[in-house]
Amino acid sequence: xxxxxxxxxxxxxxxxxxxxxxxxxxxxxxxxxxxxxxxxxxxxxxxxxxxxxxxxxxxxxxxxxxxxxxxxxxxxxxxxxxxxxxxxxxxxxxxxxxxxxxxxxxxxxxxxxxxxxxxxxxxxxxxxxxxxxxxxxxxxxxxxxxxxxxxxxxxxxxxxxxxxxxxxxxxxxxxxxxxxxxxxxxxxxxxxxxxxxxxxxxxxxxxxx
Amino acid sequence: xxxxxxxxxxxxxxxxxxxxxxxxxxxxxxxxxxxxxxxxxxxxxxxxxxxxxxxxxxxxxxxxxxxxxxxxxxxxxxxxxxxxxxxxxxxxxxxxxxxxxxxxxxxxxxxxxxxxxxxxxxxxxxxxxxxxxxxxxxxxxxxxxxxxxxxxxxxxxxxxxxxxxxxxxxxxxxxxxxxxxxxxxxxxxxxxxxxxxxxxxxxxxxxxx
DNA sequence: CAGCAAAGTCTACACTCGTAGACGTGACTC
DNA sequence: GAGTCACGTCTACGAGTGTAGACTTTGCTG
Numbered sequence: 001x002x003x004x005x006x007x008x009x010x011x012x013x014x015x016x017x018x019x020x021x022x023x024x025x026x027x028x029x030x031x032x033x034x035x036x037x038x039x040x041x042x043x044x045x046x047x048x049x050x051x052x053x054x055x056x057x058x059x060x061x062x063x064x065x066x067x068x069x070x071x072x073x074x075x076x077x078x079x080x081x082x083x084x085x086x087x088x089x090x091x092x093x094x095x096x097x098x099x100x101x102x103x104x105x106x107x108x109x110x111x112x113x114x115x116x117x118x119x120x121x122x123x124x125x126x127x128x129x130x131x132x133x134x135x136x137x138x139x140x141x142x143x144x145x146x147x148x149x150x151x152x153x154x155x156x157x158x159x160x161x162x163x164x165x166x167x168x169x170x171x172x173x174x175x176x177x178x179x180x181x182x183x184x185x186x187x188x189x190x191x192x193x194x195x196x197x198x199x200x201x202x203x204x205x206x207x208x209x
Numbered sequence: 210x211x212x213x214x215x216x217x218x219x220x221x222x223x224x225x226x227x228x229x230x231x232x233x234x235x236x237x238x239x240x241x242x243x244x245x246x247x248x249x250x251x252x253x254x255x256x257x258x259x260x261x262x263x264x265x266x267x268x269x270x271x272x273x274x275x276x277x278x279x280x281x282x283x284x285x286x287x288x289x290x291x292x293x294x295x296x297x298x299x300x301x302x303x304x305x306x307x308x309x310x311x312x313x314x315x316x317x318x319x320x321x322x323x324x325x326x327x328x329x330x331x332x333x334x335x336x337x338x339x340x341x342x343x344x345x346x347x348x349x350x351x352x353x354x355x356x357x358x359x360x361x362x363x364x365x366x367x368x369x370x371x372x373x374x375x376x377x378x379x380x381x382x383x384x385x386x387x388x389x390x391x392x393x394x395x396x397x398x399x400x401x402x403x404x405x406x407x408x409x410x411x412x413x414x415x416x417x418x
Numbered sequence: 419c420a421g422c423a424a425a426g427t428c429t430a431c432a433c434t435c436g437t438a439g440a441c442g443t444g445a446c447t448c
Numbered sequence: 449g450a451g452t453c454a455c456g457t458c459t460a461c462g463a464g465t466g467t468a469g470a471c472t473t474t475g476c477t478g
Binding site: 419423424425436 | 462472474
């Protein structure tokens with residue numbers, strides 16, 4: 001758990017700032033941008049609310065840094081695009097079981113979608129990190145469209161299975177769900193469903209930097 | 210548009226209550242449960258904030274009625290399960306184009322997901338209306354699982370394409386998106402991907418490993 | 419036309435939120 | 449060991465929220 005009891009930290013700006021940031025990640029992921037209060041974040045970090053604004057300028061700036069921190073490391077680490085659908089399906093299933101308490105970036109996105117400012121910050125982050133990184137793994141034309149489509153499907157499963165918590169989907173047998181999601185994701189990222197192959201073929205293999 | 214200018218309505222309890230409810234549908238769908246204020250809802254209906262509580266008891270009760278009103282009519286009206294994937298894909302694509310301003314129940318769900326109370330109300334509504342109705346159309350075993358899975362995928366597309374607004378997905382060619390979504394949805398609701406057909410058929414024994 | 423219950427409004431309360439400025443206090447340097 | 453500057457806290461403000469009770473006005477009915 002990331003719930004430190006007030007750990008009597010000696011005075012250290014860097015450590016305190018890191019503690020606040022970590023606490024903010026937890027709070028924003030659990031309650032969303034509007035749902036998490038500055039005082040609550042500060043208390044979990046063992047400081048006062050004012051220090052949050054002193055180090056991060058404002059709640060919005062803090063959220064911006066949280067999004068960066070959370071989206072920067074690769075969430076999905078696929079080795080090759082062949083087994084991508086399977087691996088994503090497997091990971092997603094595991095992280096969205098009722099018992100799991102994984103703090104996923106998707107939760108942060110879902111729970112902050114109601115606030116327009118936070119939403120815009122998340123959108124920029126998604127495109128800059130997850131979308132681009134995923135698109136680089138997809139062969140065929142228009143990889144960005146298929147990568148964002150895959151992200152959207154993943155987000156949807158997170159939403160209904162873990163946030164909203166609809167019963168049938170939440171209680172679904174992991175093996176069954178994984179197998180079915182693999183089919184679904186495969187259809188989403190397949191190079192071409194049935195359209196002629198000449199459209200936008202030029203950029204195949206164009207690795208991003 | 211549902212934005213009435215204060216239309217000088219004569220005193221009529223039923224009409225006023227209906228106006229408040231309609232205004233609440235718009236406000237909650239646009240801003241979510243927390244984002245929409247009682248005063249704002251009342252003003253759009255041409256009344257004072259107090260009247261809202263007088264007629265609906267509380268904001269939460271109002272939201273409950275809104276969810277009922279919004280989820281009761283069938284959003285997706287498929288004739289048969291064969292063309293279901295295609296029709297859903299088509300409708301979803303049309304409603305999530307950047308130009309469209311359709312107030313969809315999915316938006317209400319997405320934007321209210323951050324609030325636990327509202328979330329629970331939405332969950333109950335989804336299961337009671339959309340999930341059950343959709344499941345009735347799906348042949349094969351465990352239709353509830355596949356119906357909720359389809360709903361989750363739809364929600365995900367709504368989220369990224371219309372709420373978050375990621376660029377590639379939002380700008381995607383409607384025909385391309387429809388075609389691809391049809392494949393995806395087809396994989397989600399297909400009676401059985403590759404598992405033997407005897408599983409889940411006889412659930413009286415409950416021998417699910 | 420008069421009366422009266424219903425429809426609608428006004429004022430106000432208790433609370434939470436993010437944030438600004440003034441004020442202690444700790445740890446490191448000479 | 450004393451000075452000093454960064455680190456951290458305290459008090460408080462202004463705006464916003466949902467809601468309760470007392471008040472006023474309207475439309476219907478006799």
